[in-house]
Amino acid sequence: LEDFDKDVLIELFADLEASEIARLLESIPDSQRGQLWSIIPEDRNGAVLVELGEVARLSLVNNLENEQVVEAVSNLDSNDLAEMVDTLPDEVGDAIRQSLDYKGLQGLEASLAFPEDSAGRVMETEAVAIRSDITLETVLRFLRSRESIPAHTSGLMVIDRQRAFQGELHLSDLLTHNPSMLVEEVMDKEAINISPLASQHELAIMFRDLDLVSVAVVDDDGILLGRVTLDDMVDILHEEADHQILGAVGLDEDEDLFSPILPSAKRRLFWLGINLVTAFLAAWVIGLFEATLEKIVALAVLMPIVASMGGIAGGQTLTLMIRGLATGKISSANAKWLAYKEIAISAISGMTWAVVVGLVSYFWFSDLRISLVLAASMIINLLIAALSGFGIPMFMKRIGIDPALAGGVVLTTATDVIGFVSFLGLATLFL
Amino acid sequence: LEDFDKDVLIELFADLEASEIARLLESIPDSQRGQLWSIIPEDRNGAVLVELGEVARLSLVNNLENEQVVEAVSNLDSNDLAEMVDTLPDEVGDAIRQSLDYKGLQGLEASLAFPEDSAGRVMETEAVAIRSDITLETVLRFLRSRESIPAHTSGLMVIDRQRAFQGELHLSDLLTHNPSMLVEEVMDKEAINISPLASQHELAIMFRDLDLVSVAVVDDDGILLGRVTLDDMVDILHEEADHQILGAVGLDEDEDLFSPILPSAKRRLFWLGINLVTAFLAAWVIGLFEATLEKIVALAVLMPIVASMGGIAGGQTLTLMIRGLATGKISSANAKWLAYKEIAISAISGMTWAVVVGLVSYFWFSDLRISLVLAASMIINLLIAALSGFGIPMFMKRIGIDPALAGGVVLTTATDVIGFVSFLGLATLFL
CATH class of the missing domain: 1.10.357.20 (SLC41 divalent cation transporters, integral membrane domain)
Incomplete structure (x- = not known):
């Protein structure tokens, strides 16, 4: 590693996804990870922390200042933040809590209120939701004004005035139907939704068997809370298989090949x-x-x-x-x-x-x-x-x-x- | 199983996805699977065959007439057909070949020409492709006239006159940009594409690490051949983990819990x-x-x-x-x-x-x-x-x-x- 030119590495890292950088960090001895941390582009170091296995993450964080961790996680979702607070030392968790504004703290505590391994813990609250009594034309105009759609959106959540979940408007249906039609005429009323208390295991099996990209999370009163996306579920399916493979020889699925x-x-x-x-x-x-x-x-x-x-x-x-x-x-x-x-x-x-x-x-x-x-x-x-x-x-x-x-x-x-x-x-x- | 009313089962099956029916078939003794086959809705029995593990599929097919198999697989893609011909007895494969028209046979042989475990084998050729020099408005009109988009489409493939791959127009970009803009202004020119000869293992790791929904398959001359979608890759990631778990005790990843x-x-x-x-x-x-x-x-x-x-x-x-x-x-x-x-x-x-x-x-x-x-x-x-x-x-x-x-x-x-x-x-x- 020392042989590499730092500039070459910086350029290399600029082109990599957070998950690729995380895989790279997991493939080098623990002692060299601190050095590499400074080279990771700032917009991605929070995501890299999320992607790292638990043992590798803990060892890296132990080599960083609390402020560095707080800064890295500052642009993460509440569900990723909850994972950090749950798996990192208490003092780092407290530092993260102190750095949040009122709304951020509320989101974090709301996420932590759901049981570990429940759908509520991996739920994103940034889903785009629309009303059922508007035309597709209005939806198209709304999306253009929004200028972006969150990743892994294959459909928009449809809600009523009380935020009660009505169904899902698949992007493919939005694109292939006459713009003058109403959302409620085109939307998928049978769209699957799950409780925030559903187990992540059930959920992952469901994503795999039904080939889902995202699913709405709806509470007992029928109110839309957010959505769970495929990327989190693929990781969970993987962790479960690793759990059986490594568990059979007494190791943890987060076992770090290159830990000290x-x-x-x-x-x-x-x-x-x-x-x-x-x-x-x-x-x-x-x-x-x-x-x-x-x-x-x-x-x-x-x-x-x-x-x-x-x-x-x-x-x-x-x-x-x-x-x-x-x-x-x-x-x-x-x-x-x-x-x-x-x-x-x-x-x-x-x-x-x-x-x-x-x-x-x-x-x-x-x-x-x-x-x-x-x-x-x-x-x-x-x-x-x-x-x-x-x-x-x-x-x-x-x-x-x-x-x-x-x-x-x-x-x-x-x-x-x-x-x-x-x-x-x-x-x-x-x- | 005998206790169940056949009508109740028919109603139950009508609501289930093919993968769920396949999982159900895998959870009952081999001898009872033939009985259940007749209850599966006709539009889904091909997909159920695809979803079944290899050993379970073979045992079921052995209990069916060749004509029943041929009819079941008649509406499958060429890549799924290739898997059938590869894993079923030769006489069933020949019967499938004889049932195909010229175009279908050509598609099947093209798929079989790629090495086993290569991207070419799981590639779909039904991707929607558009030209780069048209406006988004034209694309929107084209999609409306098409009336449907294949499942797992998160973006449209962009090609030139010679079908050379230019990039991908993400649906989210199509929806959030001004319709008067040109495809080439909005498309993702850096969109990842892979060779049909890439191994399915590499590909599955790539899907997982980059959170992809689909990826373009492009040959050495830069010509778009088709695309690979996430649903196939999730299955492959699963099979690989099962391969290690079951391989360690000398069993195959397609091992059937309920085979005779x-x-x-x-x-x-x-x-x-x-x-x-x-x-x-x-x-x-x-x-x-x-x-x-x-x-x-x-x-x-x-x-x-x-x-x-x-x-x-x-x-x-x-x-x-x-x-x-x-x-x-x-x-x-x-x-x-x-x-x-x-x-x-x-x-x-x-x-x-x-x-x-x-x-x-x-x-x-x-x-x-x-x-x-x-x-x-x-x-x-x-x-x-x-x-x-x-x-x-x-x-x-x-x-x-x-x-x-x-x-x-x-x-x-x-x-x-x-x-x-x-x-x-x-x-x-x-x-």
């Missing part, structure tokens, strides 16, 4: 610590069979096979279940069928691989009884793996634990323990 | 088979140390701990690397720094947990030498895990293997083998 070593190590140490406890639990289970192991050392050689196969088979079921729950495909109506299917698959897998491991181990150790014990424990463990892979996420969801985060650990603990107990237990009984 | 048991079992058996080979490899490595294990059975008890910790730590690095490579954050410029960071983190983790396992195992077996061997092999295995988690995806990417599919297996094989070799090997040398 110590904080990264701290977050990962925690996950390894949890795994160590479960590994000791498995070791303790093995320890219960020390006497058997001492007699037949071949058991120590074969024992990881059963546990490992259970972990893999259970992991497949678990991953499909978590994905199905996240995308809303699994409900109580079809859960029973799914459980039946997963158990049937595991029975097929279990019997197939039981034959294979039985044969291979017989050729290796020439001991029929060891091979039979290994085959039997394989079938038992794959059945338990399917039941766990199905049951753990269903149970966790019911009691309000996120299966994407904790599902994998609980599952491998179960398959390891059952794997060792069934194999070494059967061996103790029959060998 | 036997095909599902077949796909999963394969993955378990690969794992069985690696599990036997690990068992073989343990077998090399049978003499040592026979002397000290405590080693068999503790041995899974080292392998398991290596697998978890390596999995964290691997997941971050695959995610970073997929989102374009990792390049040769910053790879060295990342490798250094991952090794530093593993050194910290290794030393921390080495102390913990050393102490716990000392209290358990009261054998200082066993504890020292366990601690040393923990440090060795976590270092190897970090190197593998970093190196495996980088190497696979270079030689063209998809790390999201094969990375996890190679990694666990490495951490299992090194875990057992370092622990049992050190034990053989020093105990």
Whole structure:
């Protein structure tokens, strides 16, 4: 980075969108981000902060003066400001609050009043709204006098005198109909609208499935509050997928690839610590069979096979279940069928691989009884793996634990323990 | 499902979007999908086929007559038709081809001529294009005479006499400028355009980062070919995330939660088979140390701990690397720094947990030498895990293997083998 000419960078940054600059900042070590900050064009540094992942944003802000942050966020919407106040240290939040005028502060507090992860939090209040009893000609004249339309506007919100939501006038309909027609004749009366209390997850699924560009936010009394646009929703869909991908290895979806070593190590140490406890639990289970192991050392050689196969088979079921729950495909109506299917698959897998491991181990150790014990424990463990892979996420969801985060650990603990107990237990009984 | 009144379902389906019907079909067992097909409104059954996941689509089509499929797809765009011909059995593809007129067939073959996963494959050719030397008034009159604008149009493509791409006239600019102005005065001359050969992955990242609604597709000679719209890109972003989530457990992103048991079992058996080979490899490595294990059975008890910790730590690095490579954050410029960071983190983790396992195992077996061997092999295995988690995806990417599919297996094989070799090997040398 030092090799680059500062002027070249300034010129480069002038052409980039805020999101591209944010991606660039996330691709360099944390320590160099402060230097780059000064090069970002001033009109875009607020938007860059919004686009940064949470961990990267926090580390950058910690390297800036409070005044720099306040200045950067001065031209942000109330919903982006609310995200800043929510994710940054309290003192930075207070500095932001102090910099606002009465109206700005009111907007911020209104946004913060909605629950986290609700539509109200990502709602923009700058939507263009028009009345239903005017002609398209009047709308066209109004837009020309306005000289600009907010980004991601595919339609204008139609309201009555009391700001009650009536429908949406799609720009394409405005453009293709006779200007003498009335808005109420042309508008889409069935236009979807959502409550500010709707969850962002539901909303994102809706945007994806219905190919929406924006949607009106309407309160219980039918009053138009604002709109949610696609750009925020695409980010949320992404965060949810990252949540499952990174959650499976104990990391946060805001994990920063280039954050400094110590904080990264701290977050990962925690996950390894949890795994160590479960590994000791498995070791303790093995320890219960020390006497058997001492007699037949071949058991120590074969024992990881059963546990490992259970972990893999259970992991497949678990991953499909978590994905199905996240995308809303699994409900109580079809859960029973799914459980039946997963158990049937595991029975097929279990019997197939039981034959294979039985044969291979017989050729290796020439001991029929060891091979039979290994085959039997394989079938038992794959059945338990399917039941766990199905049951753990269903149970966790019911009691309000996120299966994407904790599902994998609980599952491998179960398959390891059952794997060792069934194999070494059967061996103790029959060998 | 049988309990439902058919009339109620028909009414329900009439109100649903194609994507919602597709999601519903994917949420019921495969055997019941044929029944539901007849209830889907005829104007939407082609779109439902497009929205279905590949596996679900194939199973449904296998239950339909060729004529039913041909009729369903008769009103699809050439790009959607190309997807059908590509993913359905050849005889269905031939039946579709035979049903097309000359122009339709030409459009289909033109689409199929572009490489799979290229922008050309998802391009629509129905974009509205206008000339640059006319007034906005003329454009407004033209649109009114057209009576409709294709969905997801946020701007009109501007071309010259030779269909060369000049820029884009955003609808918002068309609406907010004086009608007497010329298109070329108002149009966005910097509007982004892409080659039909651009990869869908690059394109999806671009849509997300630049918050685009549509983008012009322009060939090497500057001629406008069509446009790509956001709705296709949102699906692609989704598929890529699903690819990593499901690929990690050996499944396809088109995996169908409710497909019949036997095909599902077949796909999963394969993955378990690969794992069985690696599990036997690990068992073989343990077998090399049978003499040592026979002397000290405590080693068999503790041995899974080292392998398991290596697998978890390596999995964290691997997941971050695959995610970073997929989102374009990792390049040769910053790879060295990342490798250094991952090794530093593993050194910290290794030393921390080495102390913990050393102490716990000392209290358990009261054998200082066993504890020292366990601690040393923990440090060795976590270092190897970090190197593998970093190196495996980088190497696979270079030689063209998809790390999201094969990375996890190679990694666990490495951490299992090194875990057992370092622990049992050190034990053989020093105990």
